[in-house]
Amino acid sequence: MEAERPPAPGPGCGGPPPRAAGRDPAATLVSVPAPPQGPAVEFALPQEPEPRAADLGAPGAGAGAAGPRAPLAHVPVPVHRAPRGKAQPDEVMAAAALTSLSTSPLLLGAPAVAFSTEPSLEPWKEALVRPLSSCSSGDWGWDVASDQSSPSTPSPPLPPEAAHFLFGEPALRKRKSSLQVLFQCLWKRCGKVLSTASGMQRHIRLVHLGRQAEPEQSDGEEDFYYTELDVGMDSLTEGLFSLTPGSPTASIPPSFPRLELLEPPEPPALPTLLHPLALPPPPVLSSAASPQVCHSDHAYQGCQAPTLLEPQPTPALPAKLGASLRKPRGDAKKCRKVYGMDHRDLWCTACRWKKACQRFLD
């Protein structure tokens, strides 16, 4: 019975446990700007980012400018935005889609109503299914972690996963010159769309970051909080949000809080491009204007759009998503795996109590 407890040869002996003076999960309250990179431990996570992002979020628009205390010089961070994925496959697929659409007999014959009939359904249906089955849950867990263990990055209002999602691809800024570009605020419940980057930056500075000085001299922090959209592609996608309650991508109303759900960075972007082409009715109109079109093709439940007015997209999610909502089970090794059953005393408390691991968060 007593054999459990290993002799524990005192601290600093033969085999010092990997966790050293690592960190107290409880000590995450105060965030010191410059994390003492002392005798760093390998897996010392930087601790939950964003104490202040949350803070700023609270006051909300308007009242935010109470204390314009200059943010301690924020660490320079690569200025990426535009989460858009690799453009190449996208283009190919999009082109294919266009082609198939344009060759569709329907378009040749009856343009107007043709859209919401069966044949045009297939392509997007297919597209819809694909991203779900292709989950690349390979490496991101640690990717992010190791990335962030460097100095304190300014924390965007998004979870680390989202950050990965955002910055996964470095330079994919490319677009057709004929496409118009919009900028959408990614701040939690905002989602505002402006037509100019500078406008968006100002919006973010004023409304969300709560500062107005140093207008041109900004450190680029704002860039984290918005993304670009191309009209004709993403903007249509946006309209789609209000159209399809059940669709996985549709669970993101104006604001973007649910990024976690769309784990795979690129794939979803593509299929989303596809439906809009097949979808005739502009979101707003569909609710009141043409119900007949709706019931004519019950196959497409997107017509139930009005229901989406309720701020509760969750229940609409199909079983599949509902399941993934139930914690995808992190990939990172947890205390149990790392230390093994017979070093239970090395586990973090949470693990010992069979709670969510606090040391190796996903």
Added chain:
DNA sequence: CATGCCGGGTG
């Protein structure tokens, strides 16, 4: 089966 952890129990 092993693992991770929620929900609920006990002191």
Added chain:
DNA sequence: CACCCGGCATG
């Protein structure tokens, strides 16, 4: 609160 554990979901 800290400390456990039954039991379920998941791989």
